Amino acid sequence: MNYNLNNQPAGERKSSTWTGLKSLLKLVEQERKKLILALAAILLNSSLNLLGPFLIGHTIDKYIQTKQYHGVLVFSGILLTMYLVAFITSYFQTSLMGGIGQRIIFELRNAIFNKIQQLPVAFFNENKAGDLISRVNNDTDKLNQFFSQALMQFISSIMMMIGAGIFLLIINVKLGLATLVPGLFILIFTRAISPWVKHKNALNLKSTGGMSAEIQESLNNFKVIIAFNRRDYFRKRFDTVNQENYRTAIGSGLANSVFLPVFGLFSSIAQLTVLSFGIYLITQGNFSVGLLVSYLSYATNFYNPLRQLASLWTSFQVALAGWDRISQILSLSSNLVTLSAETGQEQTDAVLEFRNVHFGYTGGYEILHNISFTMKPGKTYALVGPTGGGKTTTASIMARLYDPQQGTVLLKGRDIRSYTPEERAEKIGFILQEPFLFTGTVKENILYSNERFHKYSSEEFIGVLKAARLEGLLTTFDKGLDTDILSGGDSLSIGQKQLIAFMRAVLRQPELLILDEATANIDTITEQLLGQILDNLPKETTLVIIAHRLNTIENADEIFFINSGEVSPAGSFKEAVDKLMSGKRTS
């Protein structure tokens, strides 16, 4: 599956305003009841607002023109009652509709996050972190702005327009039609230029994502920039993306500002039409001055919301562009499907077996060629070989971060693909080459997602650490378990991060534990301690160790030599060393 979001096939990417809207509306389904209530409130509110000018017009014609002040007062009383009702409906229209908007955006945000959680590691490797973050934060925010602010106005504006339009036609069909003609022009105009406007906004969102990715990279790599005195590099790179963002922002800004003047012009023309055609009708005796005054109000009531729609339409186009980028993520699915558990259980004493495995990363060359090996319970295996030979890739396939293109991986005699993620995570532990820490404390990081010890008090937990002989590793943290970890663990050394990752994995007590250069930056004395901790693990625990340091692997029961995508058993430690020192290497 192609996970590169900026390089998706163009075929299905073409989506009109309408299809975008339809898929957005699917989000509203469970809100149907509330939505009906809200629409009722909007309908009532709009009718009351529309009835106002009609009654005023009626009062002018019937009572003011005929100088009957009593009637004026009676109708003022009626209007007052109406306005009071409108006060209440207006409150409900906003709170109901806004509530729906908030819940939709809530559901949407959760859906995206949930989707991202389901996607495999390949997805994250093929997209820049900054771009993904921008999609989840920035693009949902654009939708948020639309839902929380614009949606209500959008619907009530349309209601007002429809209502006003109906009134215009009821009072006088001919005049009504004449008033609505400019509206038709607006409709055609909007339809014609909306795709262009949306496209411009999409370009802008894309360059915003690119800018955010660039900033993310430069700031996180700042020490290299300083150490190589390339402060100008940061400025230059930033200048490029900043200019690009400026260019696309101008493009979308100019596109967005087209609507308002055009809408304004047509609504002025509509007013003029009412006035001149209305006066003409009065001279013909088919109309009255009072009606003309309220007619002008209706025309305003029709065109004012339309003018408002102009600015709303813009935010709608921005939201749709954001929605497109989000739905790109939502349309992806994991390529790591769980097969049914019935898929053949073989009788074997092996914990893990690779059978004719071929693998290459998306868009790259084959990295592993036809690899087969077995690993037995309770043994320690070492994977050695030159850098770039495929050790980390092999380990990643063992933990099913990727599926091989060909061949199978068997975990305890069953296809690894038939285990649920829970079962797999329980059986396989994998200490990654780059340790990752979450903001929090050392304790929270060690116990991350550890259900067994999660509810333990600090004393109980220290007992657990003692039993696992892990307690001694805490001395390098100045406040022990309660040492704070700031974002990304910047306050800690790599060695310290590796210690936490080590403790985290060991406490989960997996049956198969993979260490990918997990102790590379830890001093040799502490490493000996780690060796004792590993020895202390239950007898049947299988260890897979990737390391360059030879004393890390000297106690291995079996050594595999991995080079140029091929795995060969290296025999004894000494043979492996000889192979390493003198063997032909390609990397």
Next chain:
Amino acid sequence: MKEQINSDKKRSPGLFSLLRPYAGMVTLLILFALFSNGLNLWLPRLIGHGIDAYNSGNFSYQIMIKEFLGVAVIIFIFSYLQGIVQTFASERVARDLRMRIAVKISGQSFAFIEKANPSKLLTNLTSDVDSIKLFVSQAIVSIVSSLFIIIGASVLLLTINWKLGLTTIAIIPIIGGAFYTVLKKVKVLFKKSREVIDWLNKVINESILGSALIRVINSQQLEYDKFFAASNQAKDIGVSILRLFAWLIPIIVFTANMAGLTILALGGHYVINGSMTIGDFAAFNSYLALLIFPILVIGFMSNVIAQATASFARISQVLDTEDQPETGKLDTAVSGEIEIKNIQISYGQKAILKDISFKVEPGEKIAVIGPTAAGKTQLLYLLTGLIPATSGSVLYDGKPIDAYDAEAFHSQVGFVFQDSIMFNMSIRENIAFSDTVTDESLGKAIATAELKDFVDALPAGLDTQVSERGLSLSGGQKQRIMLARALAVNPKVLLLDDFTARVDNQTEQKILENIGLNYPGLTLISVTQKIASVENYAKIILLMQGEMLAAGTHEELMGSCPEYVQIFNSQQSTSQYEL
């Protein structure tokens, strides 16, 4: 108008001063807005005139259509021009502000970036700038033209009929009061919602950066729960804000309706007793409709201004940081002689390095060993000037490190970081990262780092793009590219931070040989875990918890330092293979 700016200036110095370089554009913007809005006010008047003219019998279609159309077209032109200027002005302010922040950041020290926190700086550069952009594109014009319409409409109302006018204008303070009360409450919620959004972003960021770990231990549900908690709170705050606004809008509409009712009852009275024409009465209704919208706009825009002010305060924190002191002017070649005298580095209460002193002769090879968190990396950071010493001095050729010109200094000192830092550009650009690198020194660096075979095997060779965070390369390949990057500047001093950790022994040996051959006379300071590869170094420094426990040759330390012997023994069993 000028007064308004001045009074705002006292409250929030800076936000308006930001506009000074764009004064021409902003003035143009305001002029266009005033023109189109002023003419908009004229339209109801033309309608009123039309009706009155008809009533008094001297109505002419031609004149009315001409006048009306003329005004409408001019409004169209001006509002379109306003849109264009608005886009350019706001985007320019945003672009220039972003660049100013970036330039400021680029001149700062490493410590500043760490302290300011990259993700906060990212927010400064993106969403904070966006809220200022919104201020420029919407608030300025909206407030100026709203004030203009309110004042203009009020004056016109008063001239038509001052009694009725006054009753109508009375809605302004009522609506203003309602806004003030609601916004005061909303402000607190906005602040809270900003915090929740920061929290949300943190969870999102960590779930993306830690994606591999999360998949290995299948903790997606845990991450989702974390996210859900933040997301749920964001929703709750959103709903609370909405409730407040849900009251605001009905109050405003109701007040406006009351004004309309007053016009009907009172105005009706005036028309009946003949003190007002029916055309004026109609115009009054139109002006009322005109009056309400700008009041609303000012209310909402005061919120935009408040947010922009807060954003600008955050940005100002960055912009107002002191520039780094000018680096020295010294651009002489360094010989490689380094001396460290009584160095102390503390972060707050915690001492990272305690009273460290040693000297390195030109061309000497020095190793620094010690357990995790001993302060080894900090020592190297100090030697490259990434972090300053709390006390003590770092001397190159007897002169303090900050006496050197930064460019001259960094082009003579190469640093290989412990963590792999790759840029999303070609391998060539990653290695020739400094712009002083020639093709020749690039080739030499690649050959020395044993990268030639690897690069040659790539179909695009040196032009192969490295993906973000170097995910397409193996750990050892990244490490070697970083070494080549440091060597490509042809340094006199090379600092290696645990370089051997991710490179296999055979390659490591070859690389060290290559360095000796291709870069003779290079001063080398190597932080390492492996004693075997540094046994013949001129000096080995043993660091433990920030203290220099011992220093000397391998033999000396073996004889005098039990801790060193312990480390040596921990590596003994296999050292025979490592040589």
